[in-house]
Amino acid sequence: MDPENLPVINNYLDANEPVSSEACLSRMHFHDNQRKVDYVLTYHYRKRGVQPGLGSPGQSLAIVSNGETGKEPHAGGHGDIELGPLDALEEERKEQREEFEHNLMEAGLELEKDLESKSQGSIFVRIHAPWQVLAREAEFLKIKVPTKKMYEIKSEGSIAKKFNELLQTLSSPLKPRVPEHSNNKMKNLSYPFSREKMYLYNIQDKDTFFDNATRSRIVHEILKRTACSRANNTMGINSLIANNIYEAAYPLHDGEYDSPGDDTNDRKLLYREWARYGVFYKFQPIDLIRKYFGEKIGLYFAWLGLYTSFLIPSSVIGVIVFLYGCATIEEDIPSKEMCDQQNAFTMCPLCDKSCDYWNLSSACGTAKASHLFDNPATVFFSIFMALWATMFLENWKRLQMRLGYFWDLTGIEEEEEHSRPEYETKVREKMLKASGKSVVQKLGTNMTENEEEDDEDKLTWKDRFPGYLVNFASILFMIALTFSIVFGVIVYRITTAAALSLNKSTRSNVRVTVTATAVIINLVVILVLDEIYGAVAEWLTKIEVPKTEQTFEERLILKAFLLKFVNAYSPIFYVAFFKGRFVGRPGSYVYVFDGYRMEECAPGGCLMELCIQLSIIMLGKQLIQNNIFEIGVPKLKKLFRKLKDETEPGETDSTHSKHPEQWDLDYSLEPYTGLTPEYMEMIIQFGFVTLFVASFPLAPVFALLNNIIEVRLDAKKFVTELRRPDAVRTKDIGIWFDILSGIGKFSVISNAFVIAITSDFIPRLVYQYGYSHNGTLHGFVNHTLSFFNVSQLKEGTQPENSQFDQEVQFCRFKDYREPPWAPNPYEFSKQYWAILSARLAFVIIFQNLVMFLSVLVDWMIPDIPTDISDQIKKEKGLLVDFFLKEEHEKLKLTDEPAQRSLGGGRRSTSRAPSSAPSGRSQPGSIASSGSQHTNV
């Protein structure tokens, strides 16, 4: 604060009070230390010439603030600044800003800003919403506020109660130490705010009745719908920011999170109890998060918390399954047979010419490793995980309902959304094109409503067709690009393997080298394309010109999800379902690019490779994205900005350096850009956890470890690194839920195929019960290997310089084919078809069984918890009761008929005109947006 430099001209609350020159407690108020800053707009200004007189103290604060009189204080503010030789654009912007600010004041807001004293700099327009604006808007937005009435939340039956109490005691060290809403057992009855029912609410202090998040939400609501006729009739602050008229608009944080003093604010509390790695073991203070950041962000963290806690049981079982694999590794007959030197299966060479025959026992290691993931326990684990996914979604629905009840979201309606600025521009262009100037006039009258009127002033599918076409083509192109990169990596693998096997010294670890490098290439490609696709999806959605922010978000999410999903999973799908299936057979191999044989899986089966691929991509993606993109890049950006600030002339720094105001501090933070990246990351992870869980039972563990960090990382970002987001009211997580349940359904199919096709589970079963002589797996390895007569190897593909210690007449390869001595050699054998039937039958049974179980789980768990639905019913009854009681009391108190006639006005409009002059403009503006519809 710099009282000498910024004297206060206060023409509303305490115009006659002398300016206080002492340091104020909070740096979040107007200069009078009374009116709270609820919102800040910033813009950059630049002047060609600086008037010398403007820099002097006493005139550097251009307060613009309206009072009760409704006269135009704007004119006064105008006089403060003498017009210098600004360039045209700057001048234009300045006028638009002035008009907009004027309109804001008309709407009842109070503004304060510094004078544009220097040749260029940032100006912060601080906005304060006085009580009557807050009350008016709260009524319009139907914001539910607590009434005086408290009621006890019904407790469970005695046994459940005791159990619950025990649980509470046990988990108390895990609870964040934040002040709870008085008592967990009591809840305030809430009712939408109404200015005529003020007696219902417990209004002790009008300044604090609405909390900061609500206040800024209300201001944001006004900012969004205030028009600016100069700026092409655009609606709202978003258009103005899009047109560079303002630079940013943000509500203020509640204070500093790391200030040393004892004074607590919610931000500090959040930082202490939530946004630090040190408290990773604690529950999240969801109610406080919601209070500070609004429902949308609150729901995200609640969702993330539920997901993380659901990962705990699946991690435990995953580890058990893995340990079961470790424990039974010695008892596994097929891998014992493979490792047995005496069995000595002579295998056909893995490549033409340069590769030699080899002994199967040399692949003993991979066989054993593959048993870790390819054992019967994984089948049950993947059934478990499919049901787990259903349970998770069901429980989320319930938690959402529960939160909705406690946060008073039941019964809120979808808010009507304003069109996006881009949409409006497009419509305007279309109308201009359509019929010249006559339409423009029409536009002038209609633009304030931006509702559908005729075909002419909305975009039909004809207008959008080019956009859709570009979208469709680009998405196809990008999917094709992804596939071709995957194919490129395959080619890399094939060629490198071939090249390396020529060289004797490298031959021994060809497979390891090739696999490792290829997976790393894949990972890098995925990471790079992920960023590119995110940008492309946004660009494509912009081309589509969706009408509202909500549709924009939904379409963006769908596109981004599709692209990122394909990007992240296509190499994995390749390994799981396609690798090694187009190899051909000895004597008639499939070749790509003339001479390179298609790659096959390691002798232990593709499952092992799938597991490696999965773990590297999943871990790599998480580690790198978390570390580099979420921690590193913001740090770098901050550094870069700091450097830039320092290199620029320090003119604007004068106020910053001494004792920065809260708006200065917040301005230096990153702007909030939505939850989409956070959700997307988690959803892709959810895919890793569910889609291929059959091949990688440890995925939940890694996901859990990642998420424990992720929660605090995100928390830290929101609390310390981002400007405070606007509090958005929402009932659910929207399209993400559909995507999650889609992944859940898809995972059933993909796991069915992984178990049936990729793993050796079915062949073993078939062998054990269909072909084995003694009902054990003895002889299984032999059964899976077909014979090949080496004399039938094509000319030039025989191993050169074979150093194999035996004379080879038949070599073996992994497939079910007729032996060379059969009437139809090398055709698929009966076993092949029998096993294929069994595999497919397994897919059908698994898929339908698991889907049926999921439906059953879905049906058995009610979407609304019974106690909540009881409470909601009860609340309805209580509300009627409370109303009647309050009204009776009120009638008793105000016996005089005069008072009664004053208080007895009708809802929302028939207020005595003296009480709130600005309250009248609002219903009128909404009314006009409706009234013209009747003529349509």
Place this chain on the structure above:
Amino acid sequence: MDPENLPVINNYLDANEPVSSEACLSRMHFHDNQRKVDYVLTYHYRKRGVQPGLGSPGQSLAIVSNGETGKEPHAGGHGDIELGPLDALEEERKEQREEFEHNLMEAGLELEKDLESKSQGSIFVRIHAPWQVLAREAEFLKIKVPTKKMYEIKSEGSIAKKFNELLQTLSSPLKPRVPEHSNNKMKNLSYPFSREKMYLYNIQDKDTFFDNATRSRIVHEILKRTACSRANNTMGINSLIANNIYEAAYPLHDGEYDSPGDDTNDRKLLYREWARYGVFYKFQPIDLIRKYFGEKIGLYFAWLGLYTSFLIPSSVIGVIVFLYGCATIEEDIPSKEMCDQQNAFTMCPLCDKSCDYWNLSSACGTAKASHLFDNPATVFFSIFMALWATMFLENWKRLQMRLGYFWDLTGIEEEEEHSRPEYETKVREKMLKASGKSVVQKLGTNMTENEEEDDEDKLTWKDRFPGYLVNFASILFMIALTFSIVFGVIVYRITTAAALSLNKSTRSNVRVTVTATAVIINLVVILVLDEIYGAVAEWLTKIEVPKTEQTFEERLILKAFLLKFVNAYSPIFYVAFFKGRFVGRPGSYVYVFDGYRMEECAPGGCLMELCIQLSIIMLGKQLIQNNIFEIGVPKLKKLFRKLKDETEPGETDSTHSKHPEQWDLDYSLEPYTGLTPEYMEMIIQFGFVTLFVASFPLAPVFALLNNIIEVRLDAKKFVTELRRPDAVRTKDIGIWFDILSGIGKFSVISNAFVIAITSDFIPRLVYQYGYSHNGTLHGFVNHTLSFFNVSQLKEGTQPENSQFDQEVQFCRFKDYREPPWAPNPYEFSKQYWAILSARLAFVIIFQNLVMFLSVLVDWMIPDIPTDISDQIKKEKGLLVDFFLKEEHEKLKLTDEPAQRSLGGGRRSTSRAPSSAPSGRSQPGSIASSGSQHTNV
């Protein structure tokens, strides 16, 4: 009317007006010809001795009616009847009735009834709801009523508009000639009725502002919640009817449907334009149906109408598919080969001993017939039908939303339901048991609320456990019963076939005889069990003691559906998937009951038999259920009642015979028992249409024909044969939608299996592309038949007295097995496994493809039609606008402050106490039901 016999004592509207003795226009009014009868309660009374003086004219009408004064007119009514020596039960009931009627009058209703003049007879208590009761209740029930404001419904773009107009013109003869709501393009803005906003509504005549359905609904609402403390504190008329205190309670029809005069009423209109077979080609007047019968029944007919119209395209395509089969019957190579005498496949005997070898060409007929249903077109048809089912459900959702919009159902909340009488009784019993008399007192105070209080006064799962157990056991038992009956029919078929084939004369048409009789037995069993299961399901649901009517209905439906579904479909599932699969092979047949071979399918494949089974069961069920149960049984019941009435002493008939009152007429109709049977019938039919459409493409045609009749049949029943149902407000068709979508999903799987397993589609494809030498189906029949060496037939199973004209060394049988000369004779051959793989692969591909397409269709068609969602948004805007305008005008009109203070009361309670004394009791009673919750 009989004015001499029934003088009117009218103490409310026109107490001093002389009684009018002329014939009244309508027979639906109180005797004063002014107050409409909105509801009728009837009861039987019986006296031991008849007072002679009571039969005299001038005293036989015991009018009980309350007025504004609030004094107890009941006492006067009491004095009219001298107590005779009634028996205790009658006396008790009489007192309960008196108390109940007294309570009704307290609630503001007006009652009229005749004196109990004879020794026994029926008494009709006519109930009229005066305006202030209607207004009060409409406000509480939040009934939306039209306001003065009309607005135009947005029309589509110009092309769609023209197309629509053309369609309108073309379809105009199909439109029922009922008065539309003024104009299709305009809609009244609706708003929940509020007594303080009367100026909003266009109230011209308070007697007709609420239509008859709404009036009776309001009365029913009051009847449902009025308590009767004498009758064990039961709540509502339903308990009283259950306890035989009243016999029936029903609203009145609007008049006679077949009266000759020109006077129209809605019932007559409905009869003329809807409930006759003669108008079968017309659309249904859904709005009128809804107006007359309420939303629930309106939605049923709307649903039935949509379903029927959706059957049209599927019928057309089904017929085309069938015709395609007919047209290609001569080109079908397999059936040509089968019919070819020269091919001469010698088949193995169909039964032991008595059957001979036979030539495949003798089965030529069935082979050809089977092609009608087993051709590639059916595959596409079943994909089509799966998508059709999805489309139908999606369109129903849309229609539901559209109707919801036009019927002003958007935003209505679930009404809180009262407990069922049975539930209350059970709770009372439990409490009595629990802690004796002390609880009874508590009960006395709490019973008026019947909400959850403690564990003690609600049923926990412990109390319900026996009921659930019985339910579970009974359902299992009945499913087992169904299965054993199916098995019994199989045994019947096997044994009869064996017996018949012993006799030479019957041998030729064994199969036809056996199949036909077996199917008829199945059909009869299904029809009988259907009725039994319906009753059992109801009994079981009663045992469960569900709390509310809604849960009762849902559980009943689920149980009844499960049982009826299993009952109707188990024989069909047997034929489709199991018949002929456990036959074994020549030389090692599977025997049941020592000596009877398992039955196999006809040589044309099981599909033909499935088709026969399906068509007979479907058609038989529809024809018999429609004709006998829906037309015959009600007629019989009526006849029976008539006969009974005639045999009884004609005492009560005196008033009936001359000129029956509307309540007499309605009393003689059947009571309405809910829509469950109607829905159930249609849902089972929906199953026939979708589940096995692959085997019977004509199913939609038969369903369509049936439904065209069904609509009018149901309509006729509702208009002419049933008492008027209570108008029930509901937003959707509830659990039926879930059942429908479940059937839709299940149908995908079942069709996949029918095509893959039952039909020959896959083997033909595999043969054509895998085994055929020239890519055609030539040789397919040979390929499907395996060889058997007749010398290996077991001793005693060879044909006796073989009259086959050749020496037989090998006989053929339909299976894929190794030939006798192979190393492992009679094992499944490689072809078997290959074809099995193909079948299973087809199932997987078909199921996932169709499910994916369904999801896509579901996703692409928005649940809410865009025009409706636009309108709903627009309506919100209009409402605000309209409110403001009306209030402004009102303020202008009533300038005097006195008037303003009178009209400016708060919503719902702060009315001036003089205006409606009875209006006050209502909010109070609701309030008290809530107020005690706070102490919980």
